[in-house]
Amino acid sequence: MTEVQRSAEATGMLTDQVISAARAIIGIQLDDLSPSLRTDVNTVIHDNPELGYTEFIAHDTLSSYLEQRGFKVTRNAYSIDTSFEAEVGSGGRLVVFCAEYDALPGIGHACGHNLVATSSLAAFLGAARALVDLKIAGRVRILGTPAEEGGGGKVKLIEAGAFSPPEDIAGAFMIHPMSKESLNLGDFSGLAGWRLIASQKLRVEFKGKTAHAAGDPWNGRNALDAAVAAYNNVALLRQQIEPDARIHGVFEDGGAAPNVIPEYTRMNWCIRSSTTKRSNELLDRVKKCFEAGAAAAGCSINYIPSPTYMDLRVNNTLSETYVKEMAALGENIMPREAQAKAFGSTDMGNVSYVVPSFHGAFAIPVASGVACHNPDFATAAATEEAHTIAIKSAKGLAMLAVRVLVEDNIALAARRDFGNC
Secondary structure, three states, rough: HHHHHHHHHHHHHHHHHHHHHHHHHHHHHHHHHHHHHOOOOOOHHHHOOOOOOHHHHHHHHHHHHHOOOOOEEEEEEHOOOEEEEEEEEEOOOOOEEOOOOOOOOOOOOOHHHHHHHHHHHHHHHHHHHHHHHHHOOOOEEEEEEOOOOOOHHHHHHHHHHOOOHHHHEEEEEEEEEEEEEHHHOOOOOOOEEEOOOOOEEEEEEEEEEOOOOOHHHHHHHHHHHHHHHHHHHHHHHHOOOOOEEEEEEEEEOOOOOEEEEEEEEEEEEEEEEEOOHHHHOOOOOOOHHHHHHHHHOOOOEEEEEOOOEEEOOOHHHHHHHHHHHHHOOOOOOEEOOOOOOOOOOOOOOHHHHOOEEEEEEEOOOHHHOOOOOHHHHHOOOOOOOHHHHHHHHHHHHHHHHHHHOOOOHHHEEEEEHHHOO
């Protein structure tokens, strides 16, 4: 055996020892913290659901939990009132854990973001402890990412420089609760390579001219007619779109009184397709439906765009590493979806176009037919069993971070995967 071979073998043995020690440290740390994470974080966020950019209780709860344990927290990070940031370590590579904590109107945490916040916080605390105890070169950061449910919090954070310079970030990680049924997991307890589709979001305003609906309707231009015609046009278009595309919208303002021709109406739409390119193409077709409705009713049209959610790019190296770490914890995780099954979208997709990213899913117990955005899912997200699964997933996420920081081959392969997506 040459000196180079002996050195490589010694390095490999040392790395194995560090990885083994990190698993033990993270396991003990998160088992110790699990009760307080449940009562002081998970339950507080779940029981106080807040909409995007108004998650003040969640922001303060997460920030205070970190500060009470000696971490320096930047509150209102990147000039966003409900974002926060904390970091541990020095030198080496950087891994960012993304924490979501916004809720849905009327149905609270029906997407389980209380569990997302808890698992990201736990993963950060576990990885941070391993870095400090084992003197591992590198940094781990937790970033509060508000307003995932349509507000594009991560898009704003990207624009504000939270993921800059991108070459300094070896990975951005998070994990999300789901039902086994919605992902067709079978015997698997979670999913690593989750494929989520792109989403275009926009409001559409129609402006006409008011008049008495009975006395002189010929003097009016009915903005509600424009909106209804646009809706029906989209309904016809749905027959000619790909099976993995989705178009859905609601009327937000349809007028005030039946005897007054509405001069203003507004709709809110979401247009989804498997990739950002295909969603752009579908958006062009949908806009023609809107514009035809406006033209038919003699009204003008105006668009109020929201941040585009790009499709979530799967990083095979990060997914495979997470699968191995969860196997060490006794969990059987599906490595990758062949095609998108949930038809959901996330602003984590935008992050996956900026830095190597991991966005997995863990299954929590729910009744058959219950998926995200269902009140019964919000109830399930509050259970002790869901919390336990989230903490176990956080252990795998923390170890994914450690391995990216410690093992050059994993970090380099993840960067190659990112470049080849």
